[in-house]
Amino acid sequence: MKKTLFSILVVLAIVPVVAYAAQKDAAKIAVASNGKEAASSISTKAGKCPYYLIFDGTGELIEAVDNPYKDEKKGAGSQMADFLANKGVTVVIAETFGEKMIEAMRSNSTDYFQLQAAVLDAVKTVLNPGNQILMKLDRNLNPESYESYRKLINIEPNGRKREYVLFTTKKGADKVAGLFLSPASEKGRSTLRLDENMWLYIPNVGKPIRITSLQSVVGGVFNNSDILRLDYASEYFVEKMEEPNDKEELSDKYILHLKAKTKTVAYDKLKMWVDKDKVLPIRIDCLTEASMLIKTIYFKETKDFGDKIVRPAVIETDSPLHKGYKSVMIFAKIKKRTFEDEVFTLTFMPNLESLRQ
Amino acid sequence: MRLWAAIGTLLALSYGMALAEEEYSFDLSEIEEKPLHIGGYLEFRSVLFGLDKNSALHKLKLYDRSKKNVREEYNFTSLLDGSYKKGTTEFHAIVNTDFKKSYLGWSEETTLYEGYMSLRPSSTFNFDIGKKTLKWGKGYAWNPVAFLDRPKDPEDPELAREGFVVGSADYIKSFDGPLKTFSFTPVLMPVYDHINDDFGKINRLNFAAKTYFLLYDTDIDFIFFTGGSKTNRYGMDFSRNITSNFEIHGELALIKDYKKRFINSDGTVFNEEYDATNYLLGLRYLTKSDTTYIFEYFHDATGFAESEMQDYFSFIDKGYDTYLSSGDDSLLRKASNAAGGSYNRKDPMRDYLYLRASQKEPFDMLYFTPSLTGIFNIDDESFTIGPELLYTGIKNLELRLKATFLVGNSYSEFGEKQNNSRIEFRVRYYF
Numbered sequence: 114m115k116k117t118l119f120s121i122l123v124v125l126a127i128v129p130v131v132a133y134a135a136q137k138d139a140a141k142i143a144v145a146s147n148g149k150e151a152a153s154s155i156s157t158k159a160g161k162c163p164y165y166l167i168f169d170g171t172g173e174l175i176e177a178v179d180n181p182y183k184d185e186k187k188g189a190g191s192q193m194a195d196f197l198a199n200k201g202v203t204v205v206i207a208e209t210f211g212e213k214m215i216e217a218m219r220s221n222s223t224d225y226f227q228l229q230a231a232v233l234d235a236v237k238t239v240l241n242p243g244n245q246i247l248m249k250l251d252r253n254l255n256p257e258s259y260e261s262y263r264k265l266i267n268i269e270p271n272g273r274k275r276e277y278v279l280f281t282t283k284k285g286a287d288k289v290a291g292l293f294l295s296p297a298s299e300k301g302r303s304t305l306r307l308d309e310n311m312w313l314y315i316p317n318v319g320k321p322i323r324i325t326s327l328q329s330v331v332g333g334v335f336n337n338s339d340i341l342r343l344d345y346a347s348e349y350f351v352e353k354m355e356e357p358n359d360k361e362e363l364s365d366k367y368i369l370h371l372k373a374k375t376k377t378v379a380y381d382k383l384k385m386w387v388d389k390d391k392v393l394p395i396r397i398d399c400l401t402e403a404s405m406l407i408k409t410i411y412f413k414e415t416k417d418f419g420d421k422i423v424r425p426a427v428i429e430t431d432s433p434l435h436k437g438y439k440s441v442m443i444f445a446k447i448k449k450r451t452f453e454d455e456v457f458t459l460t461f462m463p464n465l466e467s468l469r470q
Numbered sequence: 471m472r473l474w475a476a477i478g479t480l481l482a483l484s485y486g487m488a489l490a491e492e493e494y495s496f497d498l499s500e501i502e503e504k505p506l507h508i509g510g511y512l513e514f515r516s517v518l519f520g521l522d523k524n525s526a527l528h529k530l531k532l533y534d535r536s537k538k539n540v541r542e543e544y545n546f547t548s549l550l551d552g553s554y555k556k557g558t559t560e561f562h563a564i565v566n567t568d569f570k571k572s573y574l575g576w577s578e579e580t581t582l583y584e585g586y587m588s589l590r591p592s593s594t595f596n597f598d599i600g601k602k603t604l605k606w607g608k609g610y611a612w613n614p615v616a617f618l619d620r621p622k623d624p625e626d627p628e629l630a631r632e633g634f635v636v637g638s639a640d641y642i643k644s645f646d647g648p649l650k651t652f653s654f655t656p657v658l659m660p661v662y663d664h665i666n667d668d669f670g671k672i673n674r675l676n677f678a679a680k681t682y683f684l685l686y687d688t689d690i691d692f693i694f695f696t697g698g699s700k701t702n703r704y705g706m707d708f709s710r711n712i713t714s715n716f717e718i719h720g721e722l723a724l725i726k727d728y729k730k731r732f733i734n735s736d737g738t739v740f741n742e743e744y745d746a747t748n749y750l751l752g753l754r755y756l757t758k759s760d761t762t763y764i765f766e767y768f769h770d771a772t773g774f775a776e777s778e779m780q781d782y783f784s785f786i787d788k789g790y791d792t793y794l795s796s797g798d799d800s801l802l803r804k805a806s807n808a809a810g811g812s813y814n815r816k817d818p819m820r821d822y823l824y825l826r827a828s829q830k831e832p833f834d835m836l837y838f839t840p841s842l843t844g845i846f847n848i849d850d851e852s853f854t855i856g857p858e859l860l861y862t863g864i865k866n867l868e869l870r871l872k873a874t875f876l877v878g879n880s881y882s883e884f885g886e887k888q889n890n891s892r893i894e895f896r897v898r899y900y901f
Binding site: 157208209262264266269275278280294295296297298300301307308309310311315316320322323325326327328332376377379427441443445446452453454455456457458459460461464466467469470 | 717756
């Protein structure tokens with residue numbers, strides 16, 4: 114009896130590993146490259162890059178392809194997406210993709226990642242199962258380019274609240290902008306984040322001033338980098354992943370241990386609990402380099418926002434550094450929307466209101 | 471019994487749910503887009519001046535007034551900010567009305583701070599025409615490259631200011647790579663009778679432009695101005711975050727053929743023409759305990775040297791002595807108009823330091839921000855120091871209590887101001 118039980122357990126343990134290995138081997142990764150070697154840099158233009166390097170699921174370079182559409186004046190991206198799908202490519206990596214190429218890849222069920230690295234490093238990142246989960250989680254939390262409304266509520270220990278409403282826009286991995294709609298004392302203020310650069314514009318007062326990720330434009334427990342958050346995968350990489358196992362705590366979730374890619378990122382480390390089925394965050398502990406807890410972020414009330422966007426509508430945070438205080442972020446009207454890059458510039462900051470429809 | 475328990479549980483649950491819902495309600499009417507928007511603030515500000523009866527500027531400005539140790543002033547201000555949007559066109563206006571009661575009695579002044587039309591055919595291009603403030607430069611207390619703006623008051627740099635009538639455009643382009651943003655802002659500024667006639671020489675159409683780059687995570691602007699209402703000027707500025715809590719910025723301005731008028735202690739007027747190079751270097755630093763430091767050094771080559779200011783104060787003293795002995799105030803009036811009022815501008819001298827330290831919510835005192843601001847005149851070693859307390863605990867209401875003390879030897883800038891202390895209380899309600 115014991116032997117049978119042991120055999121069943123062994124089989125149960127082996128099956129997911131074999132399945133994962135099979136899935137991994139089946140992956141075919143194409144990377145937009147500036148050269149024909151794996152050490153080349155990733156091209157900024159997915160549609161018109163000089164070459165595509167194709168790797169198998171073990172990270173072995175199997176083919177270097179000249180881009181047949183690099184000189185096309187129009188439609189290079191969508192044609193390239195179809196060309197790669199016909200070659201059996203399941204994942205495409207480039208520094209940036211055009212909207213039409215993204216559309217074509219989606220209809221071909223091709224996964225894509227925007228990464229800035231050497232080609233081989235990018236392939237290793239994508240093949241790391243933890244990073245794959247993180248990138249998937251980013252896409253589940255929000256589309257690459259979208260608009261949303263948020264209410265921020267700072268709650269004091271005596272229950273007193275202070276509320277702010279913002280209109281926010283995001284594009285790609287590094288561009289976020291926000292416009293305050295209320296209260297009256299803050300209306301018209303706007304914030305912009307371009308990678309690690311952040312600015313605050315206060316109308317009638319002055320030009321946009323640089324602000325830092327650790328400050329907070331609204332006070333409370335959320336700081337500027339929480340409010341103008343970029344994709345997790347663009348700021349952190351997965352150092353360690355705890356997979357679902359028999360332990361009650363991990364029966365239906367992953368735990369990702371993330372490390373900041375650079376010193377300029379607001380938190381040195383994150384410990385992230387991820388819902389295994391929905392691939393959405395449940396809780397994040399934000400930590401210092403020495404693993405001291407700065408704050409905990411809880412994701413609640415998963416809601417269908419339409420257009421296949423299903424994500425937590427409420428984010429709560431508390432901090433041992435601000436005992437008794439709590440801040441809440443409520444999301445509404447999350448909508449896929451394409452913006453010009455120029456929307457995310459200092460010069461455009463006073464005009465953000467014109468984007469509201 | 472079980473039924474009652476079930477009903478009780480259900481009621482408790484629904485009450486709990488209602489509470490939870492109430493806690494996190496987000497009423498979508500709050501985000502409804504309306505074409506017409508009117509906002510702004512109402513403000514009451516009372517100021518108590520501690521007068522320095524022996525100072526040169528007290529003698530100059532109040533020589534024929536009764537001698538008092540203190541004077542009070544009351545200001546009632548409304549700032550109306552309205553906009554109307556239709557398609558890609560937007561109209562925007564800011565009107566400021568001040569009612570003031572001072573030792574001169576009641577006065578009222580209504581000023582159109584801004585009033586312009588914006589056309590935004592795309593996010594790459596936009597055009598503005600009308601009266602607006604351009605706010606060029608990166609400095610907090612001073613902006614030597616803000617060639618088309620009225621000067622800031624370094625003691626209150628965040629005050630709204632009146633703009634000029636301009637026609638301007640923005641062309642914006644974003645890129646991937648080290649250069650992330652480029653933008654070009656050309657500006658036409660007419661200076662004619664009744665249009666911007668306080669800017670400079672009239673009957674001139676001036677042209678200015680600003681080119682902005684976000685290059686290697688650094689904001690960089692190149693600016694020029696030409697046209698004749700003022701002499702040609704060229705400028706550049708930059709701003710960059712060194713770490714996530716440390717920012718540096720700077721400005722450099724070259725003013726060609728600057729004409730300075732100054733007087734000696736006898737009241738003889740001299741003219742000097744030269745190219746003036748003004749610059750500013752500054753930083754903003756946030757500590758772990760939420761203290762923000764702003765530090766700036768400003769060199770203004772158009773300003774007066776220490777000896778020139780001493781000559782001016784000495785001339786005022788002579789004029790005052792003449793007035794006391796003979797009742798003739800002609801020398802004092804000459805001093806008042808000297809050099810087209812340049813002596814009376816904010817920061818008339820050459821080298822200044824600005825330091826502001828503000829602490830957010832110290833000792834868990836919610837919504838209180840105490841701060842301390844100092845402006846130091848390096849040339850004559852006089853200074854002002856101002857503690858301030860800001861309270862924002864009531865929605866849309868801002869309370870500010872600020873004191874300023876002016877310290878300096880005789881014939882120094884802050885030592886010869888007409889008041890040696892000032893206490894100000896301001897209540898501002900936003901709507």
